[in-house]
Amino acid sequence: MKIDAKKQEQLRQLPGVDKVLERMLEDETIAALPAGLVTLQARKAVARERERIIADKGGCAANVELIAERGKQLTIASIQPRLRRVINASGVVLHTNLGRAPLSMRALQLIEETARGYSNLEFELSSGRRGSRYNHVVEKICLLTGAEDALIVNNNAAAVMLMLAALAKGREVVVSRGELVEIGGSFRIPAVMEQSGATLIEVGTTNKTHLRDYRAAITEQTALLMKVHTSNYRIIGFTAQPTDEELVELGRSNNLAVVEDLGGGSLVSLDLPGWYEPTVAEKLSTGFDLVTCSGDKLMGAGQAGIIVGKRKYIEVLKQHQLLRALRIDKLSLAALEGTLCDYLAGCLAEIPTLRMLTAGDAELTKRQNDLCKCLRSLPEGWKLECVTLASMAGGGTLPEVEFPSCGIALTPPANDVAAVERFLRSWRVPIVARVQEGRILFDVRSLLDGDAEEIAAACMAWEDEATK
Numbered sequence: 337m338k339i340d341a342k343k344q345e346q347l348r349q350l351p352g353v354d355k356v357l358e359r360m361l362e363d364e365t366i367a368a369l370p371a372g373l374v375t376l377q378a379r380k381a382v383a384r385e386r387e388r389i390i391a392d393k394g395g396c397a398a399n400v401e402l403i404a405e406r407g408k409q410l411t412i413a414s415i416q417p418r419l420r421r422v423i424n425a426s427g428v429v430l431h432t433n434l435g436r437a438p439l440s441m442r443a444l445q446l447i448e449e450t451a452r453g454y455s456n457l458e459f460e461l462s463s464g465r466r467g468s469r470y471n472h473v474v475e476k477i478c479l480l481t482g483a484e485d486a487l488i489v490n491n492n493a494a495a496v497m498l499m500l501a502a503l504a505k506g507r508e509v510v511v512s513r514g515e516l517v518e519i520g521g522s523f524r525i526p527a528v529m530e531q532s533g534a535t536l537i538e539v540g541t542t543n544k545t546h547l548r549d550y551r552a553a554i555t556e557q558t559a560l561l562m563k564v565h566t567s568n569y570r571i572i573g574f575t576a577q578p579t580d581e582e583l584v585e586l587g588r589s590n591n592l593a594v595v596e597d598l599g600g601g602s603l604v605s606l607d608l609p610g611w612y613e614p615t616v617a618e619k620l621s622t623g624f625d626l627v628t629c630s631g632d633k634l635m636g637a638g639q640a641g642i643i644v645g646k647r648k649y650i651e652v653l654k655q656h657q658l659l660r661a662l663r664i665d666k667l668s669l670a671a672l673e674g675t676l677c678d679y680l681a682g683c684l685a686e687i688p689t690l691r692m693l694t695a696g697d698a699e700l701t702k703r704q705n706d707l708c709k710c711l712r713s714l715p716e717g718w719k720l721e722c723v724t725l726a727s728m729a730g731g732g733t734l735p736e737v738e739f740p741s742c743g744i745a746l747t748p749p750a751n752d753v754a755a756v757e758r759f760l761r762s763w764r765v766p767i768v769a770r771v772q773e774g775r776i777l778f779d780v781r782s783l784l785d786g787d788a789e790e791i792a793a794a795c796m797a798w799e800d801e802a803t804k
């Protein structure tokens with residue numbers, strides 16, 4: 337951009353950082369903050385104004401007051417957390433971008449209690465000696481899945497990586513071509529395989545893989561037969577895969593471990609429309625030697641990778657150097673143990689993910705009525721419609737399963753849909769909703785207690801702003 341005489345004059349008038357800083361420090365709140373931080377933000381405010389002048393967007397070049405005000409805002413914003421609670425009105429229960437599973441009270445309480453102070457994370461209270469962080473949850477997971485043993489790592493990607501590195505490095509792993517899954521770009525079976533040092537042997541075709549394909553691929557070099565749950569897509573039509581029983585039997589007769597990356601990690605049978613999601617326990621009882629899954633998908637806990645199965649393999653994984661690098665932290669472990677307590681106590685309705693995924697007509701209609709009641713106080717000009725919707729599980733789980741859901745479609749006055757949607761995202765508790773055909777859709781399946789009131793408050797605030 338050309339710097340003409342006018343811009344040069346404006347740039348000359350720009351106050352120095354010291355002048356702006358002085359003004360900013362007149363504010364007591366700002367003056368109480370670390371000097372280094374305030375100076376940096378003063379410098380940033382001046383630099384931004386310089387850029388605005390150069391881009392022809394300047395306006396307050398000589399106005400120290402205004403630039404100092406911006407510097408103060410930058411300073412205040414810089415000490416606020418950026419990570420915030422948001423309201424999920426998208427209907428997608430396990431929204432990876434919105435943090436996947438919301439936690440149960442028991443999980444939250446255990447995090448709070450153990451993280452506020454010290455805990456017995458790796459301390460054996462009975463003997464006073466060093467303990468293992470895994471022991472807290474292993475027994476519970478075994479009770480819930482029928483597994484012999486278990487190991488927990490950072491996430492399921494880490495679980496798969498550890499399993500392959502520990503059991504198949506320098507050797508071959510046989511996988512069906514129909515199962516070379518990609519989960520959200522950063523997890524692709526062929527790439528994970530390569531990273532782990534194992535060689536991927538692809539068998540079959542995209543739509544059909546037969547038991548004989550697996551059998552023909554077995555050599556001296558084979559370490560594992562591996563199944564990958566196609567948790568975010570479906571292959572339909574002219575398809576074939578050997579049954580789990582056949583694959584397990586083939587592994588057994590060849591002295592090979594058969595493992596599965598199960599992804600979703602359901603601990604209980606979910607009655608889902610048009611989809612059968614196997615539980616971890618079912619997979620183990622079929623005879624898989626190891627099964628891995630996520631903690632924050634269908635299980636409804638925090639981020640974690642859960643590896644369950646035969647003790648002799650878990651022992652090998654425990655000895656691997658990677659375990660330390662992939663280990664789960666104490667907050668996620670507390671989230672997991674709290675959630676597992678809910679399962680063991682039979683309090684499934686207290687696990688938000690399960691409650692939302694299995695919410696029936698009665699509960700959804702009640703939530704719809706609640707939201708409708710809250711929004712009814714909006715003035716004329718806003719159009720409210722009760723609508724039926726279809727929501728998804730999300731988070732790379734239950735592909736193509738549409739959960740019949742319901743919610744409210746809101747048409748703001750003056751067709752300000754885009755502006756209202758933006759306003760909702762910038763609300764004190766940001767609200768994420770869908771926009772469709774000029775309406776804002778609030779799907780009640782993923783709403784939590786209190787969200788309806790907050791949505792109504794946001795719409796009222798928009799109304800107030802607009803009528804100002």
Ligand SMILES: *Cc1c(COP(=O)(O)O)cnc(C)c1O
Pocket residue numbers: 491492493494517519523564565566567568597598599600629630631640641731732
């Ligand atoms: C989700 C998923 C993963 C990745 O799990 P994270 O816990 O997100 O690391 C790996 N494999 C399958 C089959 C999955 O569904």
